[in-house]
Amino acid sequence: MALPLPERAPDFVRRLPTPPLFLLRPVFQQLMAGLLRRHPRMFARLGEYGQRTFLIDPVDMPVVFIMKPDAARPRLTPHGRGEALAWEAAVRGPLLKLVSMVNGEEDGDALFFTRDIVIEGDTEAVLALRNAIDDAGIDLVEEVEALLGPLAGPLAALRARIAPLLAGLERLRAGLARTREAKEGTPGSKTERPA
């Protein structure tokens, strides 16, 4: 029997050694600069919340990120898990869930209800960030393609080739979820209230 796509990376991935951050930092800084260039409305919508420092924690990865979405000086830096970091608001969740939320494929509140996403610290800032990103229409794959410049062509070609496979896997995952829901019965309905 086929298995649904894993929703988080295997545990060992998180425990991998920290990758060389000095190589990653310019890449993520460029990614952030690209976001500012291509999605200025997102930064405008954020307003004062752009001054907050966010911890973005993909819980199944060996690195975390500090982000300051300040239109004047946007910052996105990767850090090792062991580093002591100062932040005002944190968003934690498996990488694929975070990406799907940024890409507008999954609903942030629903991910909160199912406990896939955890938030800490300044809730107001997290909400503002979530709403601004949702409105911006970001596609992280496109952002990476833009970052790669001349190398983007082969990546786009690869993406086009695997798109049908990903769509098929998603249909399979949705089908399995429906089967599981049917087996477990329809979701509970409220039938009584305390007297």
Added chain:
Amino acid sequence: MSAMELVCPAGTPAALREAIEAGAHAVYCGFRDETNARNFPGLNFSRPEMEEAIDFAHGRGAKVLVAINTFAQAGNMKLWEQAVDDAAAMGADALILADLGVVDHARARHPDQRLHLSVQASASSPEAIGFYVREFGIRRVVLPRVLTLPEIAALNEQIECETEVFVFGGLCVMAEGRCLLSSYATGKSPNMNGVCSPPSHVAYSERDGGEMVSRLGNFTINTFAAGEKAGYPTLCKGRFEAAGRRLYVFEDPTSLNAVDMLAEFRDAGVTALKIEGRQRSKAYVRQVVGDFRRAVDALQTTGETARTSLASLSEGAQETQGVYRKTWR
């Protein structure tokens, strides 16, 4: 018989476009200030965004209903009056209003503007609705979620305006426009400031073992065990100890889904079906609006609606038909 109108939420311009592309007949949204009851950070429309949104919707045959549905503050009517004047000038298809003074301003200054009465006005009797219709020419009332299906049918026999009912989304504690719980805990309320449980007063923390604690102001709202489905941090959905039991004293964390009842709403004389969720993402809007549009179309063409479960998007991952099928005392 014409199809019922599907009225869909949009907290951002992107959500508005998504709603219309998914089949919304009408979208409701508000300005980025305290005049609308979803005044959350990062949400809502600037004046230029609202103008663009109305153009976008009209170009695709959809309507835009502008919610100016908080209660104006004494001595500061200007913000609400300006919102009414701007929305009318932009060509909004209807204004959704709650405050009597704001309704009066809209009727006096914009006599041809279609006006809807917000759920925040909490008008649920023929007498109350009749007053708004007679005095202000209200064309539609959004019914508070306090009425059973037979009560809605009976009401429609006695009033001379359209009715709009909620069919999906988060549930209030059945006292819309009169709820003081958020105000009690934080000093801010949906009625006056457009925020229920303002995020500035919400805090989450994780304990060892994966427990999550949600707090609102000085109140612990809930403690969710590891893996337990969570709900919004509102007092009405809080889990407290009462009479020796730990329970949801007011309401369970659950969302309304009345998709199975569309034929009954039609037969009860309902004109429009409202989906809650201006604070939700465009992913939510896409899925919920798409599913409900298919259900409305299927009802129109085949007389039946296919069951659709949107539990994965629901608070606490649970659905209810709420008070429409009242099963409790």
